[in-house]
Amino acid sequence: MIPPSQVVQEADSDRHVPVLLSEVINALDPKEGQWILDGTFGFGGYSSAILQAGACVLGVDRDPEAAGRAAAMQEEFGGRLEFVAGCFGELADLAEGAGHVPLDAVVLDIGVSSMQLDEAERGFSFMHDGPLDMRMSQSGPTAADIVNQHDEFELAKIFRQLGEESQARRIAGAIGSRRAEKPFETTLDLANLIEKTIGRNPKKKTHPATKVFQALRIYVNGELDELVDGLVAAEKCLKPGGRLVVVAFHSLEDRIVKRFFAERSKTHFGGSRHMPEQDLAAPSFTMLVKGGVGPGDEELARNPRARSAKLRAGVRTEAAPHDLDARGLGLPKMLAESRSGGHK
Template sequence: MTSSTQMDPDGSGSAARHVPVLLKPVIDALAPEEGQWVLDGTFGFGGYSEAILKCGANVLGVDRDPEAADRAAVLQAQYGDKLKFVAGCFGELADIADEAGCAPLDAVVLDIGVSSMQLDEAERGFSFMNDGPLDMRMSQSGPTAADVINDYSEAELVRIFRELGEEKQARRIAGSIVARRGSVPFSRTLDLANVIERVVGRKPQQKIHPATRVFQALRIFVNGELDELVDGLVAAERCLKPGGKLVVVTFHSLEDRIVKRFFQERSKTHAGGSRHMPEQDLAAPSFDMLVKGGVGPDEEELERNPRARSAKMRAGVRTGAAPHMLDASGLGLPRMLAESRSGGLS
């Protein structure tokens, strides 16, 4: 469900103390070398960036979370000019790389979602396990999750919960939220989680909290995460040099489907083909697959960090072909997002 980092037992806030999921397969796929420029589009606590820097490569870190700049300063004190940090969204990574003088890039790594540290920080409002303001904004600006819950229509909430959270009881949950907010608006995470639990119920042995899918949907919606992912993939294709690596770690099926279909479409050489319609040549592949299918955590990592259980890594190598036009309809986007991008090719 979420981007997960592991904190050392001493609880230090140092970037060096946080290990992102799938670190070894990610670094193996990136294969960073001395002198290369790698863009870490979801800098977070600097776990991937530090491992890349230790290999001798340079890092351009990007993150929209204002707290990331402080964590980047810790690594910059150690690595100096080998690390550049820019506050921004990874959907703009091509422009960011150009302006930073790092393009074309040797590699891009994206770790999609919210970090465990953000989840565990109650005041950020991402979690239903720790009471906090119903916020969920990664950039700490713009409309909050509370704004969505209190102001959107019942039909709009149903669609958000169903399409972005794959919540089967979206209509019942939305109806209960609308009925309650009329007298007492929602402002706290546990308040919303408790209402959802009363609607859905919870079996004694149930491991997944009943509010999980609704909170996922709200977080994705508030932060525009899936649109940002699409924009980031397209931007990476634009700014990677031939032979450059694109490595993406996802944490739930909506994200993984988009990444999977992106790589599939860009690595194909033929389309269709049947006795009624011959195969058609496509544009030259812009990526070759670096790994077959998705790579998940091994048993050792799962034992060390259970939050990594849903993580999946996919990776490709940029060819010398021109970037493809993007047909967003083929990426498996939820309908509400596909419709918002339905101007055709983006």
């Protein structure tokens, strides 16, 4: 086990130390000559530690700013680091195009980074006023487009299913009334309207707009669909013995990852008095860690934002990939139905 302090020192600590870094590196167990795909390259924190351990990295990210950071790292690591622009849901095709299939490992850090949250101009957070944007790829419809153009019923469904917001209909109605007078343009404009509509619970530390902002970010970037696609793609392109390591930050993400590994590591269905025990498809993964691994006290003291992070990891077997059951993975109804029961 690599001590957390050692891994942190080896990472690019001047800019960004990713969550659960030592746990991720220990789960990946990078070795010289291996090719590991970092599907959420971001600021290169995981990739830097993997490269320091002697392995090679294929970095993937849809954020245009990531390419510049990768280019700077290539000056140090040369050909052991390759970068391709794209979404990690397409990682199997991207890895094949780069000539690195099958892969030795895949790591995914789901969600938005702390540094993206802190960049007001990206519009991910209401902690700093900025344009209501939230696009990771910096292309396509913005969060403002969604808020100003979707009907109230659709907005309520987004807030309820993707943000688990109990006051979804009330908030959507307030948005509809306000935008008739003036469209929403900034993060604080929307956050203030939500706080005014449902009030602030003195027993909760989180801002009343938190769940709505989460829902909008997920919807704008197709994050849960992307997660499912990425898990399925990793299953297809990992070699036997290859490792899949995923860090998730909220319940919707973690539920999908948990069910993915659970379904693909079972050997039989337990049955009931109405239905006998049944054999399932051969397991495509064995579990590398039991349950979800969270941050330790040292990391929480250094980075309170890490408190909700969970790591789950598995090792690929020789079995064929499983068929996809989107509803079984816990995708919200609106997303599962849009996939028509199959992998898109």
